[in-house]
Amino acid sequence: MLTEIAIVGSGPAGLLASLTLSEAGVPHVLIDHQRFPRDKVCGDAFSGKAVEQLRKVSRLRTAEILREDVVYPVFSMLLVSPRGDAFRLVFRESEQAALNGFTAPRKDYDHVLFELATAAPETTLIEGTRITGYERTPGGHWRLFSGEEAILDTRLVMVADGARSVFTRTVLKRRTAGTSIAVRAYYGGVTFPDRRSIELHFLDDLAPGYFWIFPMSHHRANVGVGLGTRHRKTASPPLRDFFMQKQQSLFAGRFRNAVPEGKPQGWPIPLHTRWWELAGDGYMVLGDAAELVDPFTGEGIGNAMLSGRLAAETAIAAKGNYAQPHLTPYVTALRRHLESEFAVSRFLHRLAARPWWFSQMLRRLSRSPYARRRVSEMLLNVEARKDLINPIFYLRALVGF
Ligand SMILES: Cc1cc2nc3c(=O)[nH]c(=O)nc-3n(C[C@H](O)[C@H](O)[C@H](O)COP(=O)(O)OP(=O)(O)OC[C@H]3O[C@@H](n4cnc5c(N)ncnc54)[C@H](O)[C@@H]3O)c2cc1C
Structure with a gap:
């Protein structure tokens, strides 16, 4: 099968690309190795940037996605230093002010977006298929493989397969410099000084990583710990132990009546370190695959959504010519949006x-x-x-x- 555009990965990056293409009436194939609804290890905190991206895709009924059973509005972010000094950053002054940040389980949020994206007649979904290899054909297409099986040929591939991207590792031979590792767990019954504030606790032995405690709806909390890149060799099982140890010592009072939901789970976070070639002949790299996570806050969802929208807009403007010069406007637009923010x-x-x-x-x-x-x-x-x-x-x- 030869297709015009294939999106590999239906996380926030791939879904925004799909929705933007559908909005313009452009047919495409959307591929994911999982079946939805699926979980994604994440802190589940969304900034105003994610809300802004939703509003930009007009077919989306933003209110439908941001409905009460999915999102839990938060009003501020508390930064606590290793010496216990706290700085509160307010991003919403009152209930009446526009929604500017929220928490939502990724399983639910991604699923709502996924249903909207796959309901569009322009989207052909291939679920439960892991793309494990890519080959450039003599005709200048990308051939996508799952194991030995050729799944399809495409003129343009949008690479949105997340932090462990196959394309960036095998085709672009990219070795990520800034990958951090984090673990996350859900709890019921954690106590909060302010249930409308997400908390980032910077600790001496984690610096510049932090321990987070985020309130969610139904009295749940998303709790986790993210390492700075210089600590990443202390990865997984020790990090899980470290997480439990901090939770039971430093935050013991707040977890006295807490009930864990399952075990803590780890996943890499590709923090942005520098810009590299995110577009070439017949491809664009999006979201975590492009290492677009904010190096200070660890926020990647809003940037992934932004990259999905910009990549789709570039593809639409390219009008079928997917040679590199026609795709570099994607990188230019992304840099214009994110450069000063990443520098800070x-x-x-x-x-x-x-x-x-x-x-x-x-x-x-x-x-x-x-x-x-x-x-x-x-x-x-x-x-x-x-x-x-x-x-x-x-x-x-x-x-x-
Ligand atoms: C522990 C942790 C906490 C975090 N907390 C936050 C937070 O609170 N706020 C925030 O903004 N960001 C947070 N992030 C970062 C955020 O999760 C990511 O930046 C975001 O999910 C990136 O979206 P994406 O669409 O690029 O990739 P993903 O969300 O990872 O989606 C990739 C999709 O591709 C699919 N896929 C993967 N490989 C293949 C393949 N080979 N073939 C086919 N399909 C494939 C996957 O199934 C998945 O659906 C956190 C990350 C971690 C690890």
Whole structure:
């Protein structure tokens, strides 16, 4: 079978690509090795960026996706330093203000998107098929294999198969530099000082990684720990032990009546370190496969959705000519959206790796109402964000504005 466009992976990146193509009436094949609804190891926290991406795809009835039984609105993020200094970043002032962040089990959220995407007549779904190999044919198509079996030939492949992308490893020979590892567990009955705030606890022995406790609907919590890249050799089973040990010591009071739902599960997080070739002849790389996770917060869903939409828009504009020069506008657009944000996050990631400085900074910032307001503004506004990488801002913070 020869197809025009194939999307490999139906996570947030692949689904937004599919929905955007369908919106423009472009037929495509969507492939995933799992059957939905499926779980994805994740912190389940969504920023305003994810909401914005949903609103951009007009066929999507945003309210239907963001319905109460799926999302749990959160109003702020609490950053706690290794010395216990806390800085609250408010992104929604009241119930009446627009939704700007929420938590939602990925199993449910991805499923709602998946149902919308696969209901479109433009989408042909191939479920339960793992793409394990790619070959360039003499005719200039990509042939996709599952084991020995050739599944289809395609003129354009959108690579959205996540952190363990087969295409980036086997075709592009990419060795990721910034992959961190994290474990996540669900609990019932965890106590919260504020059930509308997600919490990031930076700890000395994790720096610049953190321990997170996120409230969810039905009195559940998503709890986990993510390592900084320099710790990644301490990966899985030890990380799981480390997670249990922290949970039982530092946070014992809050977990006194907590009931775990299953075992903690680990998964890699490809943090963004630098830009590389995300588009070439007949391919574009999206989401986690493109290492688009924010290096400071670990947020990747919103960026994955953004990349899906931009890649699909580029494919539509390319009008069937998928040679590299016609696909590089995807990379240009992605960089325009994310470059300044990643620069700030890399800076904060480096700052968080120095627990003493990071603690001092959070202490100073938390004591100044001006700084609290300014940092919130800076994180929500792209232009103002540039100040966040200006050392003068931090010098002023240290001397008390
Ligand atoms: C522990 C942890 C906590 C995290 N917490 C957060 C958070 O709170 N907020 C946030 O914004 N981000 C978080 N992230 C990052 C976020 O999960 C990812 O950035 C996001 O899922 C990326 O979306 P994606 O569509 O690129 O990939 P994925 O969501 O991984 O989707 C990839 C899809 O491809 C399919 N697939 C994989 N391989 C193949 C194959 N060979 N053939 C066919 N199909 C394939 C998979 O089944 C899957 O459906 C976290 C990550 C981890 C590991």
